[in-house]
Amino acid sequence: MKAYALLGGPKKEWPKEIKQIFQNAAHQGDLIIGVDRGSLLLEEMGIIPDLAMGDFDSLHANELSEIESNVSDIRYSNPVKDLTDSELMIQTAFLDYQVTDLKIYGATGGRLDHFLVNLLMLLNPAVRRFAEKVTLVDCQNEIHYYLPGTHFVKQVSVYPYFGVASLTACKHLNISGAKYALQDFNSSYLRVFSSNEFKQEQNTFTLSFEQGIVAVIFSKDDQRFDNLN
């Protein structure tokens, strides 16, 4: 079973087809998860989550009671805790529901401390082993995570660019078969190599490294809102 989760990030960062994505997932019997305000946002789209979790401290009492009357599995997290709501959600999806794959929406934009918590949640040793099965998706980016080893990273067709971000100190990081190669790169701090591209007529590049966790960020330009100011 696959899983689709919605967090509380701003709607302006959602893919425009988000309602369709969650409706299709629900029809296929995939697990639908709402985290905190994301639970309410799903209900506003007419989709009842299978699982809702969070401390729900940003919801009004009537909003929370609507969720409580609809959702069969609600987990209340402790605001003073070792795991954040998102980390707890990953743990619950993979351990309790044995999902094979988790796509997370509503994780980006807005308050940047929230975004960083979401971006970096897979660093937590409690959930790090699930990293390669988790993807963050917004209106112009898709973030995939990799654990140490050699990986053949396939292009995701709608995204012309990709960046490689070592989310930890990195050891023997290599990128080959892409427009810009990187050989045996080592750093004691985080590094991001942005704006790389797949080579023409080649839809895979090779990524290898020996330590930590690396994010590949697929991206596209988006001019939708550029005329708003």
Place this chain on the structure above:
Amino acid sequence: MKAYALLGGPKKEWPKEIKQIFQNAAHQGDLIIGVDRGSLLLEEMGIIPDLAMGDFDSLHANELSEIESNVSDIRYSNPVKDLTDSELMIQTAFLDYQVTDLKIYGATGGRLDHFLVNLLMLLNPAVRRFAEKVTLVDCQNEIHYYLPGTHFVKQVSVYPYFGVASLTACKHLNISGAKYALQDFNSSYLRVFSSNEFKQEQNTFTLSFEQGIVAVIFSKDDQRFDNLN
């Protein structure tokens, strides 16, 4: 002299009063910097940057020649280089122009590999010593950076929340005098403590740590675009 820089990030993330901010800065004789497409975006607002830098590879020839005819100091960066455009900009502002303070706009949103490059540029040892004089600003966040030591962090009035992000492994991290305290926290990987608040009638908290670099992210909620989907 203070400096104000505009990078190429999407307009939807800019503070709504951005034109006024840059106009006031220009009138006061502060240094106005455009990085890559940011140079063009400044000209579109009727503001001629004092310094333009980047590889300008996202600009059309006519756009670049407009900048070349207006801007007195243009620095062309090498696309294959040790420093990113933003890192080079920081170095130039503090070393060549001896500015005392640098506010950076257009650094967030859009392609997330670009955002991460901007967020993390101050980790680079070549510019890290300037970290405490640099601030990133967007429509709902302001990011300040701190080097090891003890800091009395003052509230910035429009932001009710703050998060503390250790951008490196952290050693003996303490937060005191805030709603949520943290005592002698150590981690081998990045950690973000989000959604903290100043205590009532107290507009300062104490931050201390012994290693690396810590970002304090001041933030506010923003519902401006929440009805767009």
